[in-house]
Amino acid sequence: MVATILTIVVCFLLVGVFHLGDEAAVGVFALAATLVGTIFIPVEIKNSQEVTCCQMLIDQNNYFHDNEHLMKVYRALELPQGTPGIWDDVEDTDIACYCTFFENLYLLYSHKIARIEDLDDLFGYRFFIFTNDCYVQEHHLLPTSSSYNEIFRLYEVWIRYRRKRGSPLPKAENAFTEEYLSGALYMNDASRTLEIEVDRFEEKTAAFAIRTLGFDSMSTILNLQTRACEAIVDKSIFYPLSRAELIESIYMDTVLGVFAPDGSLAGFAVLVSGRVSSRNLASDAGEQYGDVLTFDVVVTDPKWRGFGIQKHLTDCAVSLAKSSGCKVILATVSPKNSFSLNNFLSKGFSVSKEGLRKYDSLERSLLRMDI
Secondary structure: OHHHHHHHHHHHHHHHHHHOOHHHHHHHHHHHHHHHHHHHHHHHHHHHHHHHHHHHHHHHHHHHHHOHHHHHHHHHHHOOOOOOOOOOOOOHHHHHHHHHHHHHHHHHHHOOOOOHHHHHHHHHHHHHHHHOOHHHHHHHHOOOHHHHHHHHHHHHHHHHHHHHHOOOOOOHHHOOOHHHHHOOHHHOOOOOOOOOEEEEEEEOOEEEEEEEOOHHHHHHHHHHHHHHHHOOOOHHHOOOOOHHHHHHHHHHOEEEEEEOOOOOEEEEEEEEOOOOOOOOOHHHHOOOHHHEEEEEEEEEOHHHOOOOHHHHHHHHHHHHHHHHOOOEEEEEEOOOOHHHHHHHHHOOOEEEEEEEEEOOOEEEEEEEEEO
16 A cells, blocks of 8 residues: 555656656655655554564563563463472462463553454463463452453453464363353352351261352362262263353352361252253243252262261252242252152152253253242
8 A cells, every 4th residue: 555655656756857847846846755754654653553562562571481470370380280289389479460460461452552462472371371270260260250350351352362263272171151251250259268157967976067168169079079970870860060150150159068077078069049040940840030949969979978968958958048038949850860869859859840851951850849
């Protein structure tokens, strides 16, 4: 475009020189100079801005490598997951510095100083190995997520850019879902770091405690679920809870854990509150969402079976339903899972429907308890 305009200007000059007088030619040259200046000044400004942005990003990159707080976190992130003591030397202030660094990058993007593709070239890998790290999520980002809203806004822009390009995503199995980001679920983190005891019971001379669970228990919950699944011969009788669903429920529902005498997690239950969600079974029972508490999942450690864990979690569900104004508790059970089915029936549930197809078309019975 610039070359075309320059060619026209040159032709205009030649015409002025050969066909006009000296005074007219001087005027033509003056006009041409003005035109050239008009063309090149914005170009130079744009080039200057690009150079300034480029230099700014280079400076940010150098700052990252020169800052010991940031490098401590980065070195921990680069170690294989499960390495003993991987986070022992990393302090909360180091994590805060890492977050602040990327919050500053978001300001560059939001003020149109830097494009997301510019940020991606230099910082994409370092951003996603941090934000998609299990430990970082569970112990830092999720418990106080509303304090990091710039991180999540940047994440939303960045992940869309990467998916559009088809670029690989580090630790993609832990990526935040589109629903999590678009619904700004990260703004709902009030009191999600506290574990509150809600009940105690004894079975076979063993004392157990039931407590609400927060984000820092996520790995413990999912590890227990994995062990329980491995002990099941017929995998069709249990549909595991996903990590994304667990995150959602810690924010919006109630997650209860049963702790054994040795302090280990012996079982857990996820109770979906009376809210509009595909995980609320209200539509299967013809009920209003707000009237239903859904027993979404219950898991018992194989070594603690026979200690009444599911029955006591059901008692807690009944208490929660009454206190929250729910009129019905619903649950689904595989007809082949006689152990879980009998536990529910013994606590007052009845079979409402049979032959439902749920969770990737697995056969389920719908159980109901009216409060």
